Amino acid sequence: MPKHGEPSTQGEKTTPDDSMRKLEVVVPTPLTQLSAMNYRHWAMRMEVHLDAQNLWDMVAGTETNRQKDRLALSAMLAAIPETSGVQLDIKKSAKENWEIIRSFHVGIDRLVQSRAQGLRREFENLTMKKEEKISEFTDNFTSVVFELRQCGDNIKDREAVRKLLRSMPPRYDSLTLTLEQFGDLETMSLVEAIGSLKIHEMRLAERDAREEEQALLTRALNRLKKTKAQEEGQSSRGRGRGRGCGRSKTQPDEDQKQDGDRKPFDKSKVRRYNCQNFGHFADECTNEKKP
Structure with a gap:
């Protein structure tokens, strides 16, 4: 007698087939779709998928089971797009349809290998x-x-x-x-x-930015030094002008004090700009200005 709350099993029969559970295949969504250039990748993933579902024996031809064969073919069809151009025959076994797919892509597989060789050369170079x-x-x-x-x-x-x-x-x-x-x-x-x-x-x-900044600063400092030196040179030349006709008579005496060995200054060589005469400075000149 079943305990209170438990369903009654009276009238149910058990058979040796109870140990054989119903096959259930879960097809992942989406499966890798077959294309013109991925047959090797597709075949590898499909083999792993079918083997995980205990269906690869149908494709390998090592087992015969109608239900498992249909399940294997169903998984293959789910991974093939309608526009693939592969002419499958659902009346044939999963193994036969697998061979149809393989023979259709064997030429393309050679093209893939040729492409791989070209890519390998490109990789090395x-x-x-x-x-x-x-x-x-x-x-x-x-x-x-x-x-x-x-x-x-x-x-x-x-x-x-x-x-x-x-x-x-x-x-x-x-x-x-x-x-x-x-x-x-x-x-x-x-x-x-x-x-x-x-x-x-x-x-x-x-680092390159810092070096460039330092180089710009160095060039700017060099230009500044060069400009300052030019200005100082021009200033010194300006102070040296006008020592001819406008020179003071006291200047020779100062020069003589600085250098005792220098000869006495000869005014006879000094020419006055206004009167055009020799022998005197501007503050000593009493002559009229000549053109």
């Missing part, structure tokens, strides 16, 4: 130009790495980081040497390496 900024170069660098991975080239971060450091111009040598000597390049991610390079670029820009 990447070098940052002197006038190029870190952000511009790293954007291109990461784009090439991403495309390589999309084409099936499983390039690791440690390889990408080492190539990135080798691609830097000489002004980044101090940072690259530090990272190579003291950094763990085996575990360093590509994002971390790019971040270090961007920080170093900011510091270089700040």
Whole structure:
């Protein structure tokens, strides 16, 4: 007798099939959609998905079960767009339809491999130009790495980081040497390496700005000194003018006091500007002005 509150099981029958639970497949939304260039990536993800749902045996052909076969084909159809152009036959098994998809994309897969080889050559030849900024170069660098991975080239971060450091111009040598000597390049991610390079670029820009400011200040001080020297030279030349006809008679006496060895001043060589006569200074002149 069932206890109070428990449903009655009277009349229910148990069979050995109770241990075989009903197959339930949860299809993630959305699945990776098949396209003209991603067959390898799509096939890998689809195999993992079907294997997780215990359905890959249907595609591999190691098991025969009508219900599981339909579930596997249903998952495949959910990951194929209507415009893909793949002619599947739902009357055929999941294994047969898988082979149809594979044969349709085998030629495109060769094109993908050729594209991967071209990207690998481009990756090896990447070098940052002197006038190029870190952000511009790293954007291109990461784009090439991403495309390589999309084409099936499983390039690791440690390889990408080492190539990135080798691609830097000489002004980044101090940072690259530090990272190579003291950094763990085996575990360093590509994002971390790019971040270090961007920080170093900011510091270089700040240093260049300070050096330029100092150079401008030095040039301004040099121009100021040069201008001051020119003004002092002009002033000294102005004070030396007019020592001819307007010279005072007391000037020769002062010169003689400063230099006892100098000969007495001869006024006979002094010519008066107004009267055009020799032998006297302006304050001694009593003659009329001549033109």
